Each structure stands twice: as C-alpha cells, then as structure tokens.
Amino acid sequence: MTDNTTYTPPSVWKWEAENGGTFANINRPIAGTTHNKPLPVGKHPLQLYSLATPNGVKVTVMLEELLAGGVAGAEYDAWLIKIRGGDQFSSGFVEVNPNSKIPALMDHSTSPAIRVFESGNILLYLAEKFGRLLPDEPAKRTECLSWLFWQMGSAPYLGGGFGHFYAYAPSKMAYPIDRYTMETKRQLDVLNRQLADQSYIAGDEYSIADIAIWAWYGQLALGRLYDAAEFLDVTSYTHVTRWATEIDDRSAVKRGRMVNRISGAPQYQLHERHDVSDFDTKTQDKIS
Numbered sequence: 001m002t003d004n005t006t007y008t009p010p011s012v013w014k015w016e017a018e019n020g021g022t023f024a025n026i027n028r029p030i031a032g033t034t035h036n037k038p039l040p041v042g043k044h045p046l047q048l049y050s051l052a053t054p055n056g057v058k059v060t061v062m063l064e065e066l067l068a069g070g071v072a073g074a075e076y077d078a079w080l081i082k083i084r085g086g087d088q089f090s091s092g093f094v095e096v097n098p099n100s101k102i103p104a105l106m107d108h109s110t111s112p113a114i115r116v117f118e119s120g121n122i123l124l125y126l127a128e129k130f131g132r133l134l135p136d137e138p139a140k141r142t143e144c145l146s147w148l149f150w151q152m153g154s155a156p157y158l159g160g161g162f163g164h165f166y167a168y169a170p171s172k173m174a175y176p177i178d179r180y181t182m183e184t185k186r187q188l189d190v191l192n193r194q195l196a197d198q199s200y201i202a203g204d205e206y207s208i209a210d211i212a213i214w215a216w217y218g219q220l221a222l223g224r225l226y227d228a229a230e231f232l233d234v235t236s237y238t239h240v241t242r243w244a245t246e247i248d249d250r251s252a253v254k255r256g257r258m259v260n261r262i263s264g265a266p267q268y269q270l271h272e273r274h275d276v277s278d279f280d281t282k283t284q285d286k287i288s
C-alpha cells in the first residue's frame, strides 16, 4: 500500500486557512468567538442549540423519548446552529459551550440556569434530572454508563477518522482509510457481539446507551452515514442491524431525527422545534 504524496512536517506547524476538504472553512486552530451574537431563548425551560448530526440527534431523540414517556418538564425549544456557517463561534454559543460544538443545552428551570455541553453529558443530565432511561440499580447503571462513555470515546474514530478520510478528505488515501476502516469494523463487531444475546446495548432495557450508540453506529448500519454501507459490509453485522432497525421504528426516534435537520426530504426537515405541533405544521414541505 503506497500513497502518492508524502509530507515532511516543518519544524513548527503554521495555520494555512484553507487546507482543503469539507469543513475546511470552519476548521481553526484557535478557540473562542468570531462574532458577537446572543442566542435566542424560547418559552420552554430547556433550550437546545443544535443540528441534526449524529451528536445532535442523540439529544433530540432523548427529549422526544422523555416527552413520549409523559415527562412534561422535558418540553424544549430547539434552535438551529448552522455549523458550516460558523454559528458555533458566536459569543452566545461559546458561552453555552466553550468548545464550539453542537449540541449545547441550557436548563432555565434552575436559578441560575445551568449550561450543559458534550452530548453524552446532556443525555446523562436529562436522564438524572427526570429519572428515565438510566437504570437505578448500581451494576446496571454502571454498565449503561460504560457503554455511554464507550460511544463518546469510540465515535471520533468513526466520524473524525473513517468518515473524514473516506468521505470528506480532498483525496482518497489508502493509509488512513485502511486504518480507520479497520477500527470502525472492529467497533461494529464489538456491538454485534454485545447485541447477539440481549435486546439492548446495556441489557434488557432501552437506555441512554442505546440512544447514544444508535445515533452513530445504528445509523451507520442503516446505511445513512458516509455512503459507506457496502464498503463496510454493514449488513454482515446482523445483530446490530436488528437492533438498529428496531430503534429506528420508535416514534420518538422518528421525531428526534427531524429536529434541526437541514438536508434530505423536506417533509422530514423541521429546522426549529418550539412546540409538538411543529411536526405537523412547520416541516420544510409545509412552509417553503
């Protein structure tokens, strides 16, 4: 295996604003704000600032699951953050998440309001706040959290590694694609073995571990990420496919996937969600 370009790193790396590839225009080696703009605040206690990427979908699925389970306190406003336009670098967004990544949540039901960032922590925060989707019993709770943290540690190899080099890099390079394909397939095999003789990731109960892992690996198995289903032979992971399909059929998951979505079929794009009726009246097919 050879690559046709080689690179000798300089003694000190310097930022060249455009390094090529998708997202090159928003990648920066510095943190902080690029412009002053406060975030909007709606009528509900929970204010979500997000986009329907896998990390964003985790939170909207969680909120829709809570609402479907009768938790009225989980009503939320979901505001759209267009990351390709740099909304994550506004002063308002950086106040909620100094890391400038979606999703970010404000809980205004407390005084002072609480900011929550990192999708895994948002799931944990909501699960603890409302006493749902996280088992109480210590062994089961720890198993669930082990898998939640597994997802947070593993998905960067799938998204930032495999997805970046397979789908977004300006040219296809064998070395990183092989490296991250190997790891992605290993991760799918970890999940496949885990799901071989139990219904859900952390046992027999649907939990935040399923929500987090489904958003990445479930959607990968369903052929929705990076146009890579055939390349990764995702259907060979039969237990993952069974589990992914079952979760995909949940009505809260169908709703959660629509929130803050700005691509795909217009009837499944709900750019902002401020009320449950928005699913019927404010999708892009109805308002554009």
Ligand SMILES: N[C@@H](CCC(=O)N[C@@H](CS)C(=O)NCC(=O)O)C(=O)O
Binding pocket: 026, 053, 054, 055, 056, 083, 088, 100, 101, 102, 103, 117, 118, 119, 120
């Ligand atoms: N570990 C973070 C990752 C969040 C993340 O990577 N968000 C991406 C979209 S999926 C983002 O906001 N990217 C914007 C940027 O990199 O500037 C989480 O799980 O919340």
